[in-house]
Structure formats: structure tokens, C-alpha cells
Amino acid sequence: MTTHPRHPESAPSAAIPIPSRVPPARYVEAASRLLPAPPHQREQIARQFLAGARAAGYDLSNMWYTIDPADPKSRIREACLAIEGPGKTAMCFISGPVSEHDDVGRDAERGSCLRSLIRHLEPKRVSLAQALPEPHERWAIDAYKSAGFTHAGELSYMELELAGRRRKQPTQPVSWPAGIETRSVRDPHESDHEHLIRILEGSYIDTLDCPELCGLRATEDVLESHLSTGEFDPSMWTLAFEDGLPIGCSLVSSIPENGSAELVYIGITPRGRRRGLGRALLEHSIAALHERRIERLVCAVDQRNLPAMRLYKSLGFQVFSARSAWVHAVHIPQSGVGESV
The missing domain is CATH 3.40.630.30 (Gcn5-related N-acetyltransferase (GNAT))
Structure with a gap:
């Protein structure tokens, strides 16, 4: 059990669900939120991804989510994941909008999820978190901005x-x-x-x-x-x-x-x-x-x-x-x- 400081400027608003680390029992559901796929294929693709990640030795504990605080068993609202790589890097991924209506006000929630993820990365293993959204994915870019990421260029x-x-x-x-x-x-x-x-x-x-x-x-x-x-x-x-x-x-x-x-x-x-x-x-x-x-x-x-x-x-x-x-x-x-x- 590790204690980490919470910076006042990064504390989530009371209106935003507090992010938590995804428990293993909900890995498939969280991965389904992270991976773009048709609704009828999401679970299958999520299971394939998780199997490949485990085979590659990735640390799946670097996965965070938000849910409705009034109902701990409710569906996952947002999720994010960091995959650690060579050279003390971690590639970050964030869940996208389920629908245009469902996405209203979610930028801050995604940002809060990412901040929790970054705060709990192990500095001895990771010195730089990075993300590569597509230029048209404004929802992702706004989330990374909200989480304090620095724009390093358009590639x-x-x-x-x-x-x-x-x-x-x-x-x-x-x-x-x-x-x-x-x-x-x-x-x-x-x-x-x-x-x-x-x-x-x-x-x-x-x-x-x-x-x-x-x-x-x-x-x-x-x-x-x-x-x-x-x-x-x-x-x-x-x-x-x-x-x-x-x-x-x-x-x-x-x-x-x-x-x-x-x-x-x-x-x-x-x-x-x-x-x-x-x-x-x-x-x-x-x-x-x-x-x-x-x-x-x-x-x-x-x-x-x-x-x-x-x-x-x-x-x-x-x-x-x-x-x-x-x-x-x-x-x-x-x-x-x-x-x-």
C-alpha cells in the first residue's frame, strides 16, 4: 500500500467521480471502453487484448476508471491505461465517447482519471508518460490537456x-x-x-x-x-x-x-x-x-x-x-x- 501526495490543483471536483484502480474482475469491461470496436465485438476484442497484454508481461494494474459513486456496480464511465515500455516510458490510452450526448462534460472526468494514473506510476520504472491521439480526436486531446500533459508537436x-x-x-x-x-x-x-x-x-x-x-x-x-x-x-x-x-x-x-x-x-x-x-x-x-x-x-x-x-x-x-x-x-x-x- 503506497501513499502518494495529492496536489490541490489536481483534486477532482466534487461533481466528478473519484477515479479508482480497476479491479481485475472488471478488466474486460474497462478494456472494452478503451478499445474502439463495434458494440457486438467489444468484449471479444477486449479479451484478446488482455490475453496479449498478459503474454507480453504488461502491468495491467496501471488501469484506472470512474463509475457512478452512488452505485459501485454501475457500468464504467471512463477508463485509462498506461502500458510501460523500454527506456522508462509509458504509453497512455483514454476511453472515448460512447455517443455525442453521453460525452457532455466528460473532459474533466477523463482528465481526473489520467491524473490518478500519472500520480500512481512508479517513477523508478517510468519517467515519461506519452500519448498519441489522432488530430481529430478532440475528446482525447482535451483530456490530456486537462490532465496536465504538454503538447510535444504534431507528427x-x-x-x-x-x-x-x-x-x-x-x-x-x-x-x-x-x-x-x-x-x-x-x-x-x-x-x-x-x-x-x-x-x-x-x-x-x-x-x-x-x-x-x-x-x-x-x-x-x-x-x-x-x-x-x-x-x-x-x-x-x-x-x-x-x-x-x-x-x-x-x-x-x-x-x-x-x-x-x-x-x-x-x-x-x-x-x-x-x-x-x-x-x-x-x-x-x-x-x-x-x-x-x-x-x-x-x-x-x-x-x-x-x-x-x-x-x-x-x-x-x-x-x-x-x-x-x-x-x-x-x-x-x-x-x-x-x-x-
């Missing part, structure tokens, strides 16, 4: 179809900027660990890509997230050096189940910028994917990062989806009086 998800490109465009030699040497990562945990950390930290300086994320997580945790995306292959992680100093990287991981690859991260330190290094690294990665017969390369980019958007489009990438990024730092609780759960 464009882009893809480059490589199969057609192989037929139309023979791979050209990469033109590297003068003085640049490149090689694949050898060991991200040992010999190249410091190189990767220095590139990541340098690339965050004056970044145009989700600058709101800077400083919210330790760089070690960010690297762990990158390593856990897709299937790590050191030969697809490229480092760039100048005078022995690491100044750039292109990190690509394969997604074997659908024959694609993801550009996990591409970063350039201030020393390497405005010299065409980003384009060269990306062209180098694309050429390597051609040899592996990968079908497509996908990436996500902050729409405010106009240089990156122009680069991707010039190489043939096209937007196929979009998400609104929201984040919330998870802090170690201070001593005080609060809820007991």
Missing part, C-alpha cells in the same frame, strides 16, 4: 516505398561531405555507447523535432528506447565522424513481420549541420535497405521541422498518417498526505 508519419524505387531508380553512390568518415555501430552497450550518447545529446541542441522532449528523460533511457524499436541490427545503425569526433547517426531497425524498416532516429550535432550530412546518412541507409530487399521505410517527424520534412519529401517519402504528441513527466512523489490504494 507526420511518412513512408518510402522501396520496391517500386528499386525498379525505377538504380542506387547511386552516396556523396559524403568532405572530411566525414562513417561506419556501422559495433556494440551500442560498450565500444560505441559513448559515441551514441554524445551524438544524441548534441543533436538535441536547437532541435526542431519535438524540442519539448528535451531533458524529460535521461539520454541512457532514450538510447534504450531506440534499441528496443523493431529488430536491432548493428549493421543498420550508422555513425558519422569528423576528426575522430562523433557528429551524426542514422539508426534504422527492421520490422520483420511486415517486411518494412523504421528510421528510428537520425541526428546531427551542431558541428555537422548544414553540410548535407543528414541527406547522405539517409541515402546511405536507404541503399542498405535496397540490398536487404526491404519493402518500405517509415519514419515520424515533427511537422514544425521543415528542413526534415523537405528532405524526406525530396527523397520520395509520403505522409500516410498523423498523430498529436502529448507528454507528461513522472516525478518522484514528495512526502505528504494523499490517496491510499
